[in-house]
Amino acid sequence: DTEVTQTPKHLVMGMTNKKSLKCEQHMGHRAMYWYKQKAKKPPELMFVYSYEKLSINESVPSRFSPECPNSSLLNLHLHALQPEDSALYLCASNPPGKANYGYTFGSGTRLTVV
Amino acid sequence: AQTVTQSQPEMSVQEAETVTLSCTYDTSESDYYLFWYKQPPSRQMILVIRQEAYKQQNATENRFSVNFQKAAKSFSLKISDSQLGDAAMYFCAYRSLASTGTASKLTFGTGTRLQVTL
Numbered sequence: 001d002t003e004v005t006q007t008p009k010h011l012v013m014g015m016t017n018k019k020s021l022k023c024e025q026h027m028g029h030r031a032m033y034w035y036k037q038k039a040k041k042p043p044e045l046m047f048v049y050s051y052e053k054l055s056i057n058e059s060v061p062s063r064f065s066p067e068c069p070n071s072s073l074l075n076l077h078l079h080a081l082q083p084e085d086s087a088l089y090l091c092a093s094n095p096p097g098k099a100n101y102g103y104t105f106g107s108g109t110r111l112t113v114v
Numbered sequence: 115a116q117t118v119t120q121s122q123p124e125m126s127v128q129e130a131e132t133v134t135l136s137c138t139y140d141t142s143e144s145d146y147y148l149f150w151y152k153q154p155p156s157r158q159m160i161l162v163i164r165q166e167a168y169k170q171q172n173a174t175e176n177r178f179s180v181n182f183q184k185a186a187k188s189f190s191l192k193i194s195d196s197q198l199g200d201a202a203m204y205f206c207a208y209r210s211l212a213s214t215g216t217a218s219k220l221t222f223g224t225g226t227r228l229q230v231t232l
Contacts, residue, residue, distance in 0.1 A: 099147055100164060103161070
């Protein structure tokens with residue numbers, strides 16, 4: 001298995017809703033990432049988990065909450081989002097200590113906040 | 115902090131022809147990694163080619179090759195024998211040697227949209 005799987009592929013949620021995005025990989029990668037990509041823009045880093053330890057981008061608002069239940073699974077919990085949070089959310093993984101490998105990306109969740 | 119610049123928002127190439135996409139970067143690090151990623155309308159970021167900064171030899175992957183000029187901090191991508199399936203957004207990306215935490219992130223350029231015409 002050489003894939004990163006993201007679910008759901010599309011999500012529409014209201015500003016008062018709580019929802020979660022899921023990311024899964026079975027490649028034994030111990031570094032996993034959440035990126036946010038606005039239309040016609042490059043991806044921007046939100047969170048990193050290395051060996052299940054969290055590192056955050058300080059500019060990410062608290063309405064985004066990551067969780068790494070185990071080394072294969074990554075969640076992004078969403079609460080009280082704003083319309084400007086509508087974007088493509090990409091998950092990626094990488095074997096730690098092998099930076100030259102680049103990342104393996106999932107196909108993303110297209111999120112629309114109404 | 116590192117920055118990556120792609121000065122060509124859009125490029126067009128005819129099928130079977132060759133096209134070169136430009137990328138420059140700024141860093142104070144001596145060792146790092148550079149990547150080209152392709153993002154088709156299906157949205158998934160696909161690794162096209164990678165280059166280790168300590169290697170002088172330019173990387174090649176089938177029809178894709180790079181021209182890496184370390185002193186000039188330039189990393190261009192050449193696509194030979196262009197195919198319709200090459201149409202996508204192409205991102206140049208930088209990564210430092212750090213293997214954990216936010217320092218392990220990929221820093222992306224703004225992208226070049228490549229159109230392939232018949």
